[in-house]
Amino acid sequence: TQLLEQSPQFLSIQEGENLTVYCNSSSVFSSLQWYRQEPGEGPVLLVTVVTGGEVKKLKRLTFQFGDARKDSSLHITAAQPGDTGLYLCAGARVEETSGSRLTFGEGTQLTVNP
């Protein structure tokens, strides 16, 4: 059973479209992070959200943390081919403790077609 359910797993859209990726859990997280990973490379941190209801924007990307800190979403506006990649959500369940593990969702493979 996956602790973090990420959806959709695959998404293929046209350039200029909007999209939303969801990350849901029954567990409460002290923080939730979104990463983007290219093939054969390590995940690159996009954002960390820590407060319930928090919204963070990174250019065309908008990240939201649910009020109960159990879920999060990533919204991309006017997607571009350069947005193509694997998007991973990951949660940290231990509050402010060094060494706490990240639990990853299954990832969303996004393809933006020109």
Place this chain on the structure above:
Amino acid sequence: AAGVIQSPRHLIKEKRETATLKCYPIPRHDTVYWYQQGPGQDPQFLISFYEKMQSDKGSIPDRFSAQQFSDYHSELNMSSLELGDSALYFCASSPPGGGRGYTFGSGTRLTVV
């Protein structure tokens, strides 16, 4: 800015051999994490070290061991390698405080033949 350095980048080993993967965290980061990522899968947590002590343990096989040294670099030792150990192995580090931002290395691609 300095990143997390992993070596080697690629490694090919035969079954039953031993492999050692190295990780050099970002300076002043006090925690190191090891993850294993199989093809088409999300990263699975193996083990972590905080201030050179094991701090958390995940699904790490008994054939694997790891440690963090006085200079904060870490090594993952893998013995009696099996075909199923073929994967990308990532190391990540985080600054004091934990849980707020991990920086991953580029990984070591281990292929067991």
